[in-house]
Amino acid sequence: MTVLATAGCGGGGSSSSNTDSFAALLKRSGPEVAGTPGAGDFVPGPIRYPFAVIDNDGKAIERPTADVWVATGRDAKPFVHKLAKLEPIGIPGQSKPALGGISHIYVVHFKVPKAGRYWFLAEPKDAKIQAITVIDVQSRLPVPAAGAKAPVSATPTLANAPATALTTARPPDVGLLHYSIASSLKAHAPFVVTFATPKFCTSRTCGPVVDVVDSVRKKFTASPVRFIHVEVYTDNNPAKGYNRWMRQWGLSSEPWTFLVGSDGRVKAEFQGSVSAAELTAAIRQHLL
Numbered sequence: 001m002t003v004l005a006t007a008g009c010g011g012g013g014s015s016s017s018n019t020d021s022f023a024a025l026l027k028r029s030g031p032e033v034a035g036t037p038g039a040g041d042f043v044p045g046p047i048r049y050p051f052a053v054i055d056n057d058g059k060a061i062e063r064p065t066a067d068v069w070v071a072t073g074r075d076a077k078p079f080v081h082k083l084a085k086l087e088p089i090g091i092p093g094q095s096k097p098a099l100g101g102i103s104h105i106y107v108v109h110f111k112v113p114k115a116g117r118y119w120f121l122a123e124p125k126d127a128k129i130q131a132i133t134v135i136d137v138q139s140r141l142p143v144p145a146a147g148a149k150a151p152v153s154a155t156p157t158l159a160n161a162p163a164t165a166l167t168t169a170r171p172p173d174v175g176l177l178h179y180s181i182a183s184s185l186k187a188h189a190p191f192v193v194t195f196a197t198p199k200f201c202t203s204r205t206c207g208p209v210v211d212v213v214d215s216v217r218k219k220f221t222a223s224p225v226r227f228i229h230v231e232v233y234t235d236n237n238p239a240k241g242y243n244r245w246m247r248q249w250g251l252s253s254e255p256w257t258f259l260v261g262s263d264g265r266v267k268a269e270f271q272g273s274v275s276a277a278e279l280t281a282a283i284r285q286h287l288l
Contacts (some may be wrong), residue, residue, distance in 0.1 A: 005074055006189050007066075022071035022078055022119050030128030031056060034146045035120060038105050038205035038251065038272035041135045043145070044114050050272045052205050053124055053131040063124040070135070071119045076239045084122060085110035087275035089207030092214045097207025098207045099274070105205050105273055115139040142277040146268060149259045151248045155193075155230050167229060168199030168236055173214045176229035176288035181245075181260075184226050188262045190287040191226035192216075192279070195246060200238050207273035209255040216279045224262075225287050259286050 025030060053061040063086065070080035084106040084155070089098060097103045112118060118135040144150060156166055157180050163172035176194075184191045191269030196209045210229055217227040232254045234240035249256070257270040259282055267286035270278070 002204050010252065014098060014182060020077070021075055022069065022121065023079070024133065024220050025069060025089065025121055026130060028123070028130065029128055030123075032068075032130050032132055035122060035131035035133035036204050037133060038078070038203070041141050041143065041271060042112065042135065043141055044112050046109065046136075048107065048109050048212040048270065049120075049135075050087075050104050050107050050205060050274075051082075051131070051133075052102055052230050053122060053127075053129060054100070054204070055129055058100065060100065060104070061124045061127050061129060062104045063127050066106050066108075066124040068110075068123075069121045070110060070112075071121075072116070074119055075192045076119075078121075080110045082108050082110050087278065089205070089209075089212070089275065091208070091211045091254050091276065093217075095208035095211040098204055099202060100204045102204055102207070105207070107275075110192050112137050123171055138154070143250065143256070143259070144266050146266050148266050150181065150185060150258070150264055150266055152185055152243045153230075153248045155180045155182070155228065155245050157183075161278065165236075167210075167231060168197055169210050169229075170199075173198075173210050173229055174219055175214055176210065176227050179226045179228055181228060181230070184228070184260070185264050188264070190262045191228055191260050191281065192257065192287075193228040193230060193260065194255060194257040195232055195249065195251055196257075197232045197236070199236075200233065201255065203272075205273055206255055209257060212274060212276050212279060213257065216283070219280060220283065223288060225283060261287060 036052040066084040068082045069078035099214040122131045158177045194213045234243040259268040261267045268282045
């Protein structure tokens with residue numbers, strides 16, 4: 001994955017008025033470590049970037065907020081200065097931490113004007129440590145963006161396979177296995193679909209996304225919104241590569257979570273981990 005990530009939280013601050021160059025910011029006190037991105041596929045425009053800051057002892061730094069700067073190069077002045085917010089990944093008391101014991105990640109939102117390579121720096125508040133990484137922003141991606149029509153994927157459901165064959169979650173997340181993408185599009189029903197593999201997720205920051213989606217589903221049982229989980233590997237076997245539904249959606253990483261409206265168009269998307277609060281707010285904004 002490269003570094004960096006669209007929807008609702010974080011922020012605070014706007015374009016940086018700091019006269020320091022990116023290189024000058026790196027001279028501030030504290031060790032410099034490589035940032036741990038929670039997403040890696042970006043195009044120009046609004047970006048939601050989830051990330052973790054791991055110190056040299058392998059411990060996650062989890063302060064409530066972190067300052068973030070973005071520049072076009074190491075010697076350039078940052079054009080973004082924002083505040084990242086720490087978000088839980090998973091459901092407390094239910095979800096296991098992500099790889100490395102991570103239970104929270106930072107999320108920041110900003111805009112990138114054009115494709116290219118950007119430098120990213122994060123400093124958790126009151127922690128003398130700096131996480132640096134480089135972000136590659138592509139001119140386009142095969143992933144359906146907000147406003148695009150959702151691919152008509154005939155994903156499997158409990159109507160044609162047992163739960164244990166449909167999901168690697170244990171116990172199975174049966175509440176997310178009742179509807180297919182294709183049938184939801186045909187019914188003009190708004191839906192949330194997450195492409196994720198609970199058993200085989202290996203990233204430090206991928207988190208228990210399926211737990212989050214299932215938890216949020218329970219908040220909207222009286223709404224028309226459907227919730228769908230699609231595994232990512234053929235026959236749930238990583239050795240066989242990504243399955244046809246991942247390919248239909250242009251996905252080459254996981255997890256991804258999409259919000260699709262009753263008009264069949266993508267309204268919002270989350271690459272990587274998403275908190276229950278983020279997802280709940282996005283559903284209320286885009287699907288209800």
